[in-house]
Structure formats: structure tokens, C-alpha cells
Amino acid sequence: MSDPLSEPLRIAVVDDDFDFRLLLRVQLDALPELSVVADAGDGEEAVDIARGEDPPDAFVMDLLMPKMNGFEAIDVIRKEYPEIGMVAYTAVAGAYARDQVSRLGAELVLKSGDPTDLVEALKRSVEKARSAS
């Protein structure tokens, strides 16, 4: 795992939308403080990445996905790997989604927001996860 203050954070992006995933990869890889090391199209693949030999420092996780949705994937990964940061990155979030994400100990950022909001949330989530684990 990398030190959030000195090395680029290693990020996995999870979204069932191929083109949005590509965009995230391009946007985040362009930032010196982040490095996208994996991507996935649903929650099951995300869990596989977390259980792999070289898990990322944090996930950017869409919530509405087939097979296993983001809520379920965050829950599984947070329980097994509490040191991994988690940011729910969603198109629309009502009160239910906000409550669920908060209960699962993840940050929430809207896709309509500025990408810098996502970067800040990723840093916060990693620091919070590491200090709690």
C-alpha cells in the first residue's frame, strides 16, 4: 500500500458504464497524486480486485450496477478490508443512498460535481480507513 502523503494513491474504478470508466481512468491518471491500477464493471469484479494479490488503496464505486450493486460491494469490501478507502460515485443520490453510504463508512460524491471533489474524497477515505483499521 502507498503512503497517501508521499506516493500516488492506487485507485480502482468500478462503474458498469464503459465510457464513464474510461473517462475516470483518463481524468484520474492525469493527476500526479493518483494512479488508476484496476477497473471493473460490477460489484463482483470489484470484490475480486480487493481480494487479489495487490489490492488498491481505494475504490471509486458506482452504486447502480448489475450482478452486485455498489452498496453490496462496499459492504463486503469494507468488512474484509477496512484499510481500503471507499468513495461512492453516483449520478443521483437521494436520502436513502446517502444514509446507506454513510452507514457503510464510505464517502459520497456526485458525478455531476468537480473531479477535484472526488480526489479530496479519495484522500479523506484512505486516511479515515487507515486510521480506523
Place this chain on the structure above:
Amino acid sequence: MSDTSPDEVERQLAELDAIRRRVMNVIGHALRTPMATLRGLVEVVAKNPEAAKQEELTDALVRTTRRLERLLDDVLVASDVSTRLPTASAREVDLVQAVRTAWIEAGQDDEGLVIEGSARARVGNDALRWILFHLVDNAVRYGVQPVTVALGEADGMARIECRSPGPELNEADLRNAFELFYRGEAAVMKNTSGMGVGLPVVARLAEHSGGTVAIDALEGGGVVTVVELPAP
């Protein structure tokens, strides 16, 4: 003069308001990700014009723009706006080839699809492509693979029977499946994305092409969607 009571008027207004909220919520959800993708891709290219030379980015821009266009067209056709109905003349089409092409265009692997039988239909190419897009999209989005498509001809009609195993459908899902912007319980509970226009679009296009569509629960869970189109 209407003899509708004030209470009844109030109830109907509340019902209309609930429908309006549901429709706007569904459309908002469905448009948000492609809009965010389009904006993000344009910003990437605007900041770094060299990025426009990357084929994967320009391909994504084209795909996302087409997707937004399709979402709009879906809403128009499902809402019975006749000006957006396909205009291509009917011609004889091999349904085996058409189904296989729709499956591959959806980015799915060959082993996920089983085609039984064969049939030819007399239908406009764009209408058929649009119908098959939604049949495949529903099967991929809500079901598990392999999906079986049984083809046949009888009584002057070509039959496309798409059997997609998946979660059990309840009575309300079956009853409301063709209602615009209705999303089934399994889709909502699993938090999958979608707008609830696929089957209404298929119904409108099938009718426009001289055919029909019906759905039923698949034994063991899932759905059978049957589209009938004129045979040559």
C-alpha cells in the same frame, strides 16, 4: 358540468404529481451518467487538444453522443411521438443473423446466446434493430446467461421468443411491464440503472411494423418476451 367531487379532484392531482415525479426521477437518473461522461470527455479534449488524437476517447465521445440520442428517441417513440418512428421500408430479413448481430453489438460473448430454429421477417431494418437492441439490453441487464432465442414462422408471422432466466417476476411487474417508465421490483431492489422504456418502445415499434409483443414469466425465474413480426 363535471360532478367530480373536490376530494376526487385532489386525489387525481396528487396521482398526476406522483407520476410526474416518477417520470422526471427516472429520466434524470438515466441521463445523468451519459451527460457527465460527455461533459468530462469534452473537458479532457478542451484542456489537452492532443487527447483528441486518441482513438479510444473520440470513440467514447461518438458512442456517448449516440447513446444520448437513443435515450431521447426511446422516450419519444415510447411516448407515441410518431415523428420519430423509423421510416425504412420493410424488406426480407434473416432473423438468425439479425439476433446474432444485436448480441455482438451489445458487447456480449457468443457463448451467452443460444439461437434455436430460424425465421425470416418482412420488416424495416431500423425498426428491427431497435427492437432487438431492447430485447438484448433487457436480457443482459436483468437476466443471467445463457439467453435462448427461439425463432420460427407460423400463420404468416415470424416469431422471436427470447427466454431470459433471472429473478422471479411478480404479478405487478407482468401487469405493468408495458407501462412507460415502470421499473420492475427486481430492477429497483437490485439498484440497476434503466429508464423503464425498453418494452414500451418494443411494443410501439412492433405495432408500427404490423406485429405484436407479449411477455410472460419464465418457469424457474426470469422472463419470456415474444415478438411477432410479419413473415415474407
